[in-house]
Amino acid sequence: MKKFMAFVKKEFQHIFRDYRTLIILFGLPAAQILIFGYAVRTDLTNAGIAVLDNAHDVVSAELITRLDASEFFHIKYFLNTYDEIDPAFKKGKIKAVIIFPDDFAERLTREGNATVSIIADGSEGNNANLVTGYTTAILNDYSAGLTKQLTSAMPVIIPEVRMYFNPNLQSHFMFIPGIITLILILISALMTSVTIVREKEFGTMEVLLVSPLKPWQIILGKVAPYFFLSLVNVIVILLMAWFVFDLPVKGSISLLIAECMLYILLGLSIGILISASVEKIMNAIFISALGLMLPTLLLSGFIFPIENMPKIYDYVSLFLPPRWFVEIIRSIMIKGAGFGYVWKGTLILAAMTLFFMLLSARKFKVRLGEGGK
Amino acid sequence: MERDKVIEVEGLVKKFGSFIANDHLTFDVYRGEIFGFLGANGAGKTTAIRILCGLSRPTSGKVLVAGFDANHPEEIKKRIGYMSQRFSLYNDLTVKDNIELYGGIYGMTMKEIRPRTEKLLAKLSFNQYGDTLIGSLPPGIKQKLAFAVAVFHDPEIVFLDEPTSGVDPITRRQFWEMIYETASRGITVFVTTHYMDEAEYCDRVTIMNEGMIVALDTPSALRKRYNSSSIEELFVKIARHKTETA
Amino acid sequence: MRKLMFLLRKEFRQIRRDKFMARAIIAVPLLQMLILVPAVTFEMKHIDLAIADHDHSPASRELISRLTGSSFFRVCATPENYSQADDLLLAGDADMALIIPDDFSEGLAGAVNPPRLQVMIDAVNATTAQLGWSYLASIVRDYNRDVIMSTGAAPSSIPGISVSPRFWYNPTLNYKYYMLPGILVILITAIGLMMCGLNLVREKEIGTSEQINVTPVKKWELITSKVIPFFIIGLFDLSLGLTIGWIVFNIPFEGSLLLFFACSAIFLVAVLGLALFLSTLASTMQQFLYVAFFFIMIFILMSGIFTPTESMPLWAQQFNWVNPVAYLMRINRMVMLKGSGFNDIARDMGMLAVLAFTFITFAIRAYRKRA
Numbered sequence: 001m002k003k004f005m006a007f008v009k010k011e012f013q014h015i016f017r018d019y020r021t022l023i024i025l026f027g028l029p030a031a032q033i034l035i036f037g038y039a040v041r042t043d044l045t046n047a048g049i050a051v052l053d054n055a056h057d058v059v060s061a062e063l064i065t066r067l068d069a070s071e072f073f074h075i076k077y078f079l080n081t082y083d084e085i086d087p088a089f090k091k092g093k094i095k096a097v098i099i100f101p102d103d104f105a106e107r108l109t110r111e112g113n114a115t116v117s118i119i120a121d122g123s124e125g126n127n128a129n130l131v132t133g134y135t136t137a138i139l140n141d142y143s144a145g146l147t148k149q150l151t152s153a154m155p156v157i158i159p160e161v162r163m164y165f166n167p168n169l170q171s172h173f174m175f176i177p178g179i180i181t182l183i184l185i186l187i188s189a190l191m192t193s194v195t196i197v198r199e200k201e202f203g204t205m206e207v208l209l210v211s212p213l214k215p216w217q218i219i220l221g222k223v224a225p226y227f228f229l230s231l232v233n234v235i236v237i238l239l240m241a242w243f244v245f246d247l248p249v250k251g252s253i254s255l256l257i258a259e260c261m262l263y264i265l266l267g268l269s270i271g272i273l274i275s276a277s278v279e280k281i282m283n284a285i286f287i288s289a290l291g292l293m294l295p296t297l298l299l300s301g302f303i304f305p306i307e308n309m310p311k312i313y314d315y316v317s318l319f320l321p322p323r324w325f326v327e328i329i330r331s332i333m334i335k336g337a338g339f340g341y342v343w344k345g346t347l348i349l350a351a352m353t354l355f356f357m358l359l360s361a362r363k364f365k366v367r368l369g370e371g372g373k
Numbered sequence: 374m375e376r377d378k379v380i381e382v383e384g385l386v387k388k389f390g391s392f393i394a395n396d397h398l399t400f401d402v403y404r405g406e407i408f409g410f411l412g413a414n415g416a417g418k419t420t421a422i423r424i425l426c427g428l429s430r431p432t433s434g435k436v437l438v439a440g441f442d443a444n445h446p447e448e449i450k451k452r453i454g455y456m457s458q459r460f461s462l463y464n465d466l467t468v469k470d471n472i473e474l475y476g477g478i479y480g481m482t483m484k485e486i487r488p489r490t491e492k493l494l495a496k497l498s499f500n501q502y503g504d505t506l507i508g509s510l511p512p513g514i515k516q517k518l519a520f521a522v523a524v525f526h527d528p529e530i531v532f533l534d535e536p537t538s539g540v541d542p543i544t545r546r547q548f549w550e551m552i553y554e555t556a557s558r559g560i561t562v563f564v565t566t567h568y569m570d571e572a573e574y575c576d577r578v579t580i581m582n583e584g585m586i587v588a589l590d591t592p593s594a595l596r597k598r599y600n601s602s603s604i605e606e607l608f609v610k611i612a613r614h615k616t617e618t619a
Numbered sequence: 620m621r622k623l624m625f626l627l628r629k630e631f632r633q634i635r636r637d638k639f640m641a642r643a644i645i646a647v648p649l650l651q652m653l654i655l656v657p658a659v660t661f662e663m664k665h666i667d668l669a670i671a672d673h674d675h676s677p678a679s680r681e682l683i684s685r686l687t688g689s690s691f692f693r694v695c696a697t698p699e700n701y702s703q704a705d706d707l708l709l710a711g712d713a714d715m716a717l718i719i720p721d722d723f724s725e726g727l728a729g730a731v732n733p734p735r736l737q738v739m740i741d742a743v744n745a746t747t748a749q750l751g752w753s754y755l756a757s758i759v760r761d762y763n764r765d766v767i768m769s770t771g772a773a774p775s776s777i778p779g780i781s782v783s784p785r786f787w788y789n790p791t792l793n794y795k796y797y798m799l800p801g802i803l804v805i806l807i808t809a810i811g812l813m814m815c816g817l818n819l820v821r822e823k824e825i826g827t828s829e830q831i832n833v834t835p836v837k838k839w840e841l842i843t844s845k846v847i848p849f850f851i852i853g854l855f856d857l858s859l860g861l862t863i864g865w866i867v868f869n870i871p872f873e874g875s876l877l878l879f880f881a882c883s884a885i886f887l888v889a890v891l892g893l894a895l896f897l898s899t900l901a902s903t904m905q906q907f908l909y910v911a912f913f914f915i916m917i918f919i920l921m922s923g924i925f926t927p928t929e930s931m932p933l934w935a936q937q938f939n940w941v942n943p944v945a946y947l948m949r950i951n952r953m954v955m956l957k958g959s960g961f962n963d964i965a966r967d968m969g970m971l972a973v974l975a976f977t978f979i980t981f982a983i984r985a986y987r988k989r990a
Contacts, residue, residue: 020901024909028916035920039935042661042746042926063780089787090959092949095927112778122789123797123956126661127927130746132784137753139780140760146778155727157734157763161752163742164708171745186912194905202825281904282817283639289809289912290647298655303925305744307665309658327711334743337709426833430989446989451835461830465636466629477625478834506636 003212007221011195015225024191029183029233033240036175042303043072043171044130048094050077052085055104063116063142067098072134089121096120096131165250165335176241177329178302180234181322184260185296187230188267189274190288192223196275197284215364223268230264231257250336259332259342262349263325269356270321276363296322324348376403378437379530379561380425385434387420394420396584397434402530402563407556409575410565411604413612416581418565419458422534425563426455439529451479454523454531458538462519464508468499471507472522479526493521513544517551524555531555533564537571549574569605580608587611622836626844634848640814648806648856652863655802660794661925666751667695669704669713676724682762686717691754701737708741715740715751727766788873788956795868800951801924803860807853807883808890808919808944812911815849816894820907823898832988842983846891853887854880873958882950882964885971889943892978899985918944943978946971 015021049067053060068075076094079085085097099117101107107114118135120128166173196219199205208218234257241247249256270292278284298304299313300322306314317323324345331337339346380402387395394417402408410418423429425438427446436443439452462471469490476486494500497517507515516536524531533552537545549571556562564575572578572592580588580595588595588611592604601607634640668686672679686692695713698704704716718737726734738755742748764779789796822828831841857880864870872879897914901907921935922928922944928936939945946967953959961968 018906020906020909024913028913031913031917032920035917035935039921039931040926041930042744043749043930044927045930047927047929086787090953090957090963092953092957092959092963095929108778108780113781114778115781115783118782118784120784120786121957122786122792123952124927126797126925128784128786128789128792129662129750132782133750133753136757136782139782140753140757143778143780144760155729155734155763155766157727157736157759159736159738159756159759161738161740163740163748166742166745166748169742169745169749174744190908194908198903198905280639281908282814282821285813285817285904285908286639286643286647289813290651294651294655294805299658304659304661305663305747307667308660308662313658330743331709331711335709335711341710428829428833428989447835447837450833453833455830455833457826457829457833459826461826463629463633463827464825465633470629470632474625474629475834478622478831478836480622480835482621 004217004221007213007217008224011222012225015229025187025229025233026236028186029179029237030240032179032183033176033237033244036179037172037245040175041171042126044095044127044134045071046074047072047096047127047131048076049073049131050079050085050088050094050097051075052079052082052097052099054102055100057105059105059108060100063100063139066138066142067135070134070138072130085119094121095124095127096135098135170245170247172245173247173334174330175302176237176245176247177326177333178296178300180237180260180329181263181300181302181325182293182296183233183237184230184263184325185267185292185322187226187233188264189271189292190285192226192268192271193274193278193284193288194281195222195226196272197278197281200275201280219272219364223272227264227268230267231260234260247334249333251332251338255339255342256329256332259325259328259346259349262346262353263321266321266349266353266356269353269360273356273360273363276360295320299323301326321349321352376405378402379404379439380408380563381435381437382425383435385421385424385436386432387417387424387429388432393584395424395431398586400579400586400589402561404529404561405556405559406576407552407562407564407574409572409578410563410581411569411572411578411608412565412567412581414567417584418567418581419534421581422532422563422565426450426453426532452529454526454528456519456523456531456533456536458534460512460515460519462507462515462522465506467504467506468494468510468518469503471518472525475522476525479528481526489525493525497521513540516540516544517548520548520551524560527558528560530561530563533562535565535567537566537568545571569603569608572604578604580604580611582612623840623844626836626840627847630844630848634852644810644852644856645859647810648860649863651802651806652799652860653867656795656799656864656868659798659802661746662792662794663691663747663750665691665693666747666754667712667714668692669696669698669707669716670694671698671700671704671716671718673721674719674723678724678727678766679719682719682759685758685762686755689754689758704739708739711741713741714747715755717755788958795864796870796956797952798924799860799864799868799870800955801948803857803864804886804922804944804947804951805919805924806860807857807887809915810856811849811853811887811890812894812897812915813908814852815845815891816898816907816911817904818849819845819895819898820901820904824903838983838986838988841988842895842986845895846888849891849894850884850887853890854884857883870955872955874954874960878961878964879951879954882947882954882968882971885968885975886943886947889971889975889978892975892980892982893943895982896978896985899982899987918942921945922948924948940970941974943971943974946974 051064053064067073077088079088079097088094097119099119101115104114116139118132120131122128163169199208209215238249274284274287278287296302299317300320306317306323328342328345331342378401383399385395385398386393398421410421412418420429424431424436424443427449431443438449441448472490473486494503502510507518520533520536537548540548552562552564575592577591578595579586595604595607596602599607599610601610670683672683687694696707698707698716701718704718707713708716716739720735722732723734726732736759740748740752786792865872897910898907900910921939921942928939928945950964950967953964
């Protein structure tokens with residue numbers, strides 16, 4: 001036991017003595033929180049647009065003012081002809097052009113219906129939709145205001161909306177759970193697999209194997225520091241989310257930590273499995289980075305909602321651990337849901353953990369039985 | 374006839390922070406010698422040899438190798454060969470690939486490399502290994518190949534850092550035969566080792582202890598001076614003397 | 620020059636021998652393109668709407684039929700009361716819930732109390748919540764208009780401005796067109812930087828670079844021999860990814876292929892230069908992994924791959940001046956989808972070249988043959 005503790009202690013020192021390890025352990029989550037909190041926005045602010053006003057009337061002028069005044073848009077150019085649109089887009093400075101027809105106000109007063117054209121830059125996928133959506137909202141506000149003035153005697157439906165879980169509509173709420181997922185998988189799978197494969201690639205594994213430590217103690221000793229560090233990281237992320245973004249954990253913190261520990265275990269077992277399957281560090285990195293990181297980043301619902309993906313992804317994601325974990329964390333952290341809502345995901349994660357643990361235990365037994373490679 | 378010096382070192386100092394690895398070393402090496410650098414592990418041998426090879430910068434002192442100053446390491450490198458303590462040929466390349474690479478880097482053309490490779494492999498009886506990946510060969514053969522590559526381009530001096538460590542006695546013997554053969558071709562051999570008995574194979578030896586040279590002469594002269602039957606014995610005497618007067 | 624040839628021959632021999640790497644070079648772009656591209660979309664397919672109708676009147680049914688009629692909303696549940704609706708949102712089984720109170724139709728007919736609707740929206744994803752809300756509000760408003768007009772009021776008394784959107788360069792707003800260049804860039808960044816850097820550090824770690832350093836090989840020959848193979852691999856993977864995009868996803872390519880590859884080549888030089896520089900900071904592969912991963916993550920996230928760089932705060936946009944990924948992301952999209960020409964991207968391309976030059980220079984100065 002004492003030898004084991006000494007081994008674990010050496011592994012810990014190894015980690016902390018190296019500034020580069022600390023960069024990724026603490027610098028990366030901090031940077032990600034900053035980026036997702038302040039830089040990456042899935043909404044639109046101050047988007048450059050152009051206006052082609054053929055109407056030059058009071059209404060169009062009012063609408064143009066409202067568009068520019070809104071936080072979403074910033075009018076960069078006033079175009080004069082239709083032909084100017086293409087070059088303006090090609091330059092890349094504007095996201096959309098809003099066109100008022102020349103009989104705009106007339107139509108509005110006479111027929112009660114006028115149309116504004118939007119030509120959006122479709123090469124910037126998300127923006128195009130957002131521009132349309134926001135412009136619609138602004139125009140709707142205006143016409144609703146007109147309606148109110150004109151038909152105060154008529155019944156107007158009042159929809160009362162409550163935005164659940166995120167009343168201030170912060171766009172970074174949905175990212176924090178994803179950041180936690182990504183960092184946990186990074187530390188518990190990628191880093192542990194690299195640290196074990198290293199011994200294999202440089203032949204020092206044999207040295208360890210002939211030491212008085214048993215094989216499972218070696219693995220455990222290598223892996224234990226990362227378990228601890230993952231937990232510390234989660235707490236750091238949660239604290240940052242709270243202080244920097246005012247995003248406290250709405251649900252039970254102990255449940256959250258427990259789920260994190262389960263996921264860390266899952267990550268560790270995947271990491272061990274990877275290290276049992278490859279001989280070189282480069283290979284372990286490739287498998288982890290491309291097989292774990294990218295799917296976590298892009299397929300788990302972290303950034304891109306799974307409902308938007310083709311149906312088949314919905315089914316396949318059922319087998320992806322991060323998909324479940326992101327959902328669980330979101331439920332607990334942002335929605336404040338209790339265990340009654342996340343038991344299903346928890347069960348699935350636990351089953352996966354067991355599966356990977358058994359698989360890696362078997363793989364290691366086979367390999368070590370062959371004379372310790 | 375004055376023998377010319379291929380290596381001149383005077384007052385060489387190498388510090389790592391406050392730790393002094395080489396403490397005012399002074400020695401010369403003559404052309405064609407087999408010059409031994411003896412000492413226990415950690416005495417500073419590898420540090421010194423790396424400075425001589427241009428792999429490390431001296432903190433202070435004069436270092437002249439093959440007529441060039443340590444400030445012109447690239448000139449030195451053209452004229453020397455090196456075999457490091459850790460095996461450093463490419464395990465994922467064949468024997469011939471490795472030889473071809475280093476031959477070419479030292480300025481030989483394929484026309485020169487090919488026949489010389491055949492001759493080398495024949496001499497070592499390694500013909501069947503020509504297209505084998507080096508990583509799959511046993512360690513003794515790998516060591517010999519590393520040495521062969523180090524002298525393939527006929528350098529003026531070859532530096533060997535602990536070439537025989539971890540190798541069985543028979544292979545060690547064969548190795549030293551290779552070293553003799555190399556020296557007889559006029560190549561100066563600078564070898565470090567922690568095997569004290571290998572001192573007998575050298576023309577002159579230096580004994581290092583804790584960063585300093587504590588003895589420098591031919592093996593027989595040293596044995597006489599310290600009244601010892603073996604270099605190992607006299608090394609222990611010197612080391613004990615040091616600790617006692619410390 | 621001849622030394623460089625010998626070095627290059629060695630590099631290519633090693634790459635060919637490495638089965639895993641050879642397979643990875645082909646499999647990675649293939650898999651990533653095929654799997655990731657269809658997935659990465661912000662386009663909302665539909666919203667799961669739960670409706671609780673307490674009114675049970677023709678008016679409420681009409682409103683409901685308009686909602687179900689729109690392709691956008693999908694009625695997923697009919698809760699009986701407020702707390703059931705609440706539960707649905709908490710469990711994630713519904714994105715939105717609409718509760719029509721029992722006095723809805725009366726209010727619509729002109730009673731004292733105006734007609735109200737209760738809308739509850741899962742706003743964890745703030746953007747989809749806002750968009751969903753705005754769609755619902757539009758449908759409600761249209762319905763409101765029709766109701767008012769049916770009472771005989773003149774159409775001009777209820778003015779409405781409609782929006783007619785058109786999307787240029789990508790009329791169907793196919794997200795794949797938008798994201799594929801992005802995924803391509805991630806690929807060559809990650810592969811280029813990781814492979815090249817790990818290769819360099821590996822030689823340091825196992826000791827073979829020492830043997831090289833003791834030879835008269837010049838620094839520029841060494842560096843070039845390491846950059847060229849991965850440069851070629853990077854361009855190869857880029858072409859492979861592009862071909863897959865063209866064949867499988869029908870990605871348009873409006874602009875000049877030459878311009879595209881020229882910019883990508885400059886980008887690769889920048890990335891490989893960065894890899895080289897970072898490799899001087901690490902003595903083991905593990906260390907390099909950590910430092911490189913840190914930079915890769917940050918560069919990619921900040922590059923505007925998911926969201927536009929113009930929406931970012933000033934400090935972020937300034938950071939992107941030194942982010943090669945941001946430049947290539949912009950250039951690729953503009954050239955591929957809009958057909959932008961040299962004049963349009965000249966500034967970006969120039970900055971990218973400056974970055975490439977800077978990184979390579981740093982790398983060359985940092986690389987030491989002698990400790």
